Amino acid sequence: MRHRALTLEALIAKAITAASSAHSMLELGDADGAVNRAYYAMFDAARAALMASGLAHMESDVGRTHSGLIGAFGQVLVNDGRVPRELGRLLNRAHEVRQIADYTGVSVEPADASLLALQRLLSKRFGEIPAGVAEQISKASAEQIEGWLDQVLEASSLESLFGNIH
Structure with a gap:
């Protein structure tokens, strides 16, 4: 096995792959695997953001430990x-x-699963979800989310589902 060069492009590719894997695992009902892959998507995206910001010396704790990277991301x-x-x-x-999922396990509540399904369907159908829609979704009740799930495939636009989104 050969190590890939740690480039910005490689980190972004790893993040995208991990995010895709997380979605697939969640659809298969593997909550632990989905949490793990979702975390690594965020972790690699954070590494890429730090590298893009000029913190290229990933040899320090920033590149070697999770807590080092998370701390550097914050600072x-x-x-x-x-x-x-x-x-x-x-x-x-x-x-x-991720640590809970890896060592003891997590479960996906039905409401959380519905929320994730709605976000995925909206993204696939309409592209990137605008901030206004994301905010409405995050504040929605389980009943509202289920209603949107029922309507998303027939909706002609995000506006037809969520009203004025700007």
Whole structure:
């Protein structure tokens, strides 16, 4: 087995592959595997973001440990305002949940599974989900999500499902 060069493009490709694997595993009902792959998608995306920001010396703890990378992501990109604080919190939470999934296991609640299914369907049908729609979805009840799931395939546009999204 040969090691690939750690380039920005390689890290982005790894993140995309891990995200795709996470979706596939979730569809198969493998919550633990999906959490693991989703975390590694975020981890590799964070590595790429740090590399793109000029923190190219991935030889330090930044590149060798998860906590080193997460800490650097917070210090270099979150604290100086280059990325929203919420992304830093999500990366930390994903790391915690990945450890639970790897060592004890997690389950996907039906509402969470419906939310993920809705997000995936919307992305496949309409492309990138605008922030306004993502916010509506994140605040929606389980009944609203189920209603949108029932309507998404017949919807002509995001506006027809969610109203004014701007």
